[in-house]
Amino acid sequence: MQLLKCKASLFSLIILFFLSIIRSCLLISSEKHHQNIAIIISSSFSIAHTKNMADIPIRFGIIGCAEIARRVSRAILLAPNATLSAIASRSIDKAANFAKANGLPPETKIYGSYESLLDDPDIDAVYLPLPTSLHLKWAALTSQKKKHLLIEKPVALNVAEFDEILKACEENGVQIMDGTMWIHHPRTQKMKEFLNDKERFGHLKTVHSCFSFFGPPDFFKNNIRVKPDLDALGALGDAGWYGVMSIMWAADYELPKTVTALRGPVLNEAGVILDCEASLHWEDGKTATFHCSFLSNLTMNITAKGTFGTLHLTDFVIPYQQYEASYTTSTKAGFDELVTGWVPIPSEHTVTIDLSQEACMVREFASLVENIKKNGAQPDKKWPTISRNTQLVLDAVKASIEKGFEPVEIVS
Secondary structure, three states, X not given: OHHHHHHHHHHHHHHXXXXXXXXXXXXXXXXXXXXXXXXXXXXXXXXXHHHHHHOOOEEEEEEOOOHHHHHHHHHHHHOOOEEEEEEEOOOHXXXXXXXXXXXXXXXXXXXXXXXHHHOOOOOOEEEEOOOHHHHHHXXXXXXXXXXXXXXXXXXXXXXXXXXXXXXXXXXXXXXXXXXXXXXXXXXXXXXXXXXXXXXXXXXXXXXXXXXXXXXXXXXXXXXXXXXXXXXXXXXXXXXXXXXXXXXXXXXXXXXXXXXXEOOOOEEXXXXXXXXXXEEEEOOOOOEEEEEEEOEEEEEEEEEEEEOOEEEEEOEOOOOOEOOEEEEEEXXXXXXOOXXXXXXXXXEEEEEEOOOOHHHHHHHHHHHHHHHHXXXXXXXXXXXXXXHHHHHHHHHHHHHHHHOOOOOEEOOO
């Protein structure tokens, strides 16, 4: 009996010993588990922090409260890689009212002078929608403050002024792009693919472009685009910029040899162009025409004809719908046997997007700025070159009008 009690006690001790070992292992495992959790959390925070640092958006400031700034301020807020940090006007009340009316974030800084915004070290880029006559001064100052520049079109009153702006940008390592929005629409890339297709389109032969709208009576009294001291190029610099750039786009930005203004331009009493047309001619035989006007119904057409195909659209500056845009193409078109219809019928193509064309423009510009800031890249020369070539053609049209509609040779 005593032996059985001893055996039972020994067995109990063995059980307690093993339970103690198991408990110790569990504690160690638990401690390691918590350490692992801490490491995972710490690593996750570190990764997230690094990601957030990498994803800091480009901080924009806007100088001037022009009507077009409403669209671009919205675009900056929509673009995934940009944020609107400040708005400046010569009147702080006007800037505050603009911010309120356009729903800018409450943290947006409000400045009562352009200089104050340019002195803000937290601004990476500036959108400049000021009248053309003020571009040279404020674009140069923006560049000197090392702020990248998104500038409204026309970029300057003439190419000589724009060259001064480019010089300031180059000296300060600043990216510059003009505010032509349609060129950044995904539809534009799709259309370009058609123009580059030698089997479907062939070689470009001619382009016809038109942008016009009928201004209300108040427009001709008060709008800056008819004031010689503010926007002296008038319809040529405003609507004409789009027409010329659309032609240059279709021609792969190759400058024409000569430009000739057509007779019959309409000028106001101050000498500002309200309506004009011009033809462009290339050495290889390509031709183009454009019409720009403040005096005729809203029209936004491009027709590009090649040896085999034709591209046509009727809303190239601003699509009929914000998130859906169409164009038509035809290839090797002809007639049916009785000449009662086309064979084949032109095809319509629709491009849907989830980001407006102005937001696409801001996204592209912000990407270029980001590449400069983070990777030490050089400013991209594509966009300022396109702007300069467009300005060269505008200068030639104006010179042709002044010379009695003589052909003006383009000298780059």
